[in-house]
């Protein structure tokens with residue numbers, strides 16, 4: 398029996414779980430204090446590590462008895478989907494934040510620490526930088542600017558596999574559009590197991606979301622930047638965590654907006670309608686890349702709990718394919734399964750170089 402520790406760090410929380418083979422035995426979502434999460438990212442590592450160790454002790458577990466630590470991968474160089482062994486090159490890239498700052502960088506560092514100290518295997522699966530784009534979708538009309546792939550790869554692929562299993566097919570036999578709707582929103586065109594087109598969900602591409610603006614009209618945005626004398630870091634912060642519902646409604650909590658909308662608040666209704674149309678247009682764009690050969694459209698993420706939103710999107714896209722909803726996310730299970738697949742030889746482990 399494989400003893401797997403799963404570690405998934407978010408901006409304000411550390412999610413930890415313990416699996417025996419593919420069965421979840423224990424799990425906790427540890428919410429950190431403001432004092433901890435407002436520290437510089439790299440300075441949070443000790444508190445985060447302590448939280449993981451406390452989880453182990455509270456569940457009568459110890460690092461020595463583990464076989465594997467499976468961590469959410471951080472911002473790395475673009476790589477193919479799959480499960481990768483954590484190595485020193487990868488750790489160098491996440492700890493220097495060479496490809497950007499994301500709490501998941503710290504998950505990889507924690508897994509490496511266990512590998513070094515206790516000799517356990519350490520893996521990451523389908524990090525946000527999975528890049529399987531086809532060339533035509535990378536090119537833009539400005540030489541030197543390319544579209545890049547940053548998305549909820551872990552949850553999108555987990556949900557796609559779940560759907561495939563439910564109809565007794567393999568993931569790589571299907572063409573699917575998977576839409577993750579959380580703090581950020583990404584819509585991926587999965588063609589036979591590869592995500593050939595997806596919006597960069599972290600900044601400046603795709604539909605608006607609770608915390609992000611998505612695609613903006615570029616000349617108006619250029620004027621906005623110049624009028625407000627914004628630096629690159631300020632622009633990036635606006636795009637990645639200070640826009641979308643936050644800018645329009647003053648909150649990233651979609652539930653709050655939805656409650657108001659259901660009570661007839663015009664502004665809240667309009668925000669939801671605009672988001673729904675933008676999400677639908679993104680799905681339409683992925684359907685075009687798949688040349689209309691779409692087996693199903695799958696919705697997932699926190700916002701997929703909202704029937705109100707799903708019902709607003711559906712009329713625009715139901716002509717494309719059947720839709721199915723997988724509310725919430727399956728990241729912990731996906732990480733456990735990713736490690737399990739390579740440990741049991743059903744999938745080959747990849748090397749980050």
Ligand SMILES: Nc1ncnc2c1ncn2[C@@H]1O[C@H](COP(=O)(O)OP(=O)(O)OP(=O)(O)O)[C@@H](O)[C@H]1O
Nearest residue numbers: 578579580581607649650651652698699700702703
């Ligand atoms: N039942 C619900 N109805 C409507 N919205 C909901 C519901 N439950 C959660 N949400 C909304 O979902 C959003 C958060 O989704 P989720 O938890 O997937 O995001 P996250 O994990 O913070 O970010 P990401 O998924 O981008 O990594 C919030 O805006 C929240 O209000």
Ligand SMILES: CCCC(=O)O
Nearest residue numbers: 525548549581598599
């Ligand atoms: C789109 C990348 C994942 C996230 O929202 O943090």
